[in-house]
Amino acid sequence: MEKGAKIYVAGHNGMVGSAIVRELKKQGYTNIICRDHSTLDLTRQAEVERFFEQEKPEYVFVAAALVGGIRANSERPVEFGLVNMQIACNVIKSAFDCGVKKLLYLGSACIYPNDCDFPIKEDALLSGRLEQTNEAYAIAKSFGTRLCEYYHREYGADFVAVMPANCYGENDSFDPKNCHVIPALIRKYHEAKQNGVKQIELWGTGSAKREFIYVDDLANACVFVMNNYSGNSFLNVGTSEEISILELTKIISETVGYTGEIVCDTSKPDGKLRNVIDSSRLISLGWKPKYTIRTGIKKLYEFYLKTIVNGGSGNE
Numbered sequence: 001m002e003k004g005a006k007i008y009v010a011g012h013n014g015m016v017g018s019a020i021v022r023e024l025k026k027q028g029y030t031n032i033i034c035r036d037h038s039t040l041d042l043t044r045q046a047e048v049e050r051f052f053e054q055e056k057p058e059y060v061f062v063a064a065a066l067v068g069g070i071r072a073n074s075e076r077p078v079e080f081g082l083v084n085m086q087i088a089c090n091v092i093k094s095a096f097d098c099g100v101k102k103l104l105y106l107g108s109a110c111i112y113p114n115d116c117d118f119p120i121k122e123d124a125l126l127s128g129r130l131e132q133t134n135e136a137y138a139i140a141k142s143f144g145t146r147l148c149e150y151y152h153r154e155y156g157a158d159f160v161a162v163m164p165a166n167c168y169g170e171n172d173s174f175d176p177k178n179c180h181v182i183p184a185l186i187r188k189y190h191e192a193k194q195n196g197v198k199q200i201e202l203w204g205t206g207s208a209k210r211e212f213i214y215v216d217d218l219a220n221a222c223v224f225v226m227n228n229y230s231g232n233s234f235l236n237v238g239t240s241e242e243i244s245i246l247e248l249t250k251i252i253s254e255t256v257g258y259t260g261e262i263v264c265d266t267s268k269p270d271g272k273l274r275n276v277i278d279s280s281r282l283i284s285l286g287w288k289p290k291y292t293i294r295t296g297i298k299k300l301y302e303f304y305l306k307t308i309v310n311g312g313s314g315n316e
Contacts, residue, residue: 169215
């Protein structure tokens, strides 16, 4: 990408989109286009087509999505399926129709089937039964990922996708009804410490294993892929650092300073029992992450204290 090229970041107010904007600016890109949901509804085909016709961006990052944890996905499958499918169809088609030079679409490693070999390679997508707690989201994001490949195969479009590990970081949501595991636990442990709670309940057995990537690393990888990779297959983006949910809670409790007891509620679902991806293809191109799980959680807790606890703002 040329430094002065017109670049559209869909979903710039979200955790990943805002990180991509920060990374682009950090690297010297000066012509970044962003639109709030109030001025551009990506689920409305006519609005999206009109936007692309008027603005004619040269490069597009598709970071817009409806996201949430196990509870949100389980309770609202219609919304998670429809919204994410509409975003993928509308943005990718409009980008092709207006001649975008290159597009990068963000999937999610949580959409891989349950019965994969580990670490999960890219060819495992849609190879088996999906996790039931987020099936609608997985179907929609799988289609968006495949749609990039279809456009590449049928029309030669330089559309690529990345499949990141579980992402967390600055501008994450701390809303207890909709957030993912790391911000949820940071908020829960901080409030428990403040209120003198002696015991905290953890959903599931705590044995489920996950791989997490700090959002700044993901954003850096996205810009790297946009500049260094073209092909008819998406790329996994991860750290290869696997951790159990119980181990994760211990790191968070230490970071927050909570000293109470952790009790696992085994009547609640664990979700996938393991979810670590093989990022060797991306790493072989020369990219590598900078943050460990401990340094990332420390940075996110500092963000939480600054924006939520002391600032009274943030992605609520």
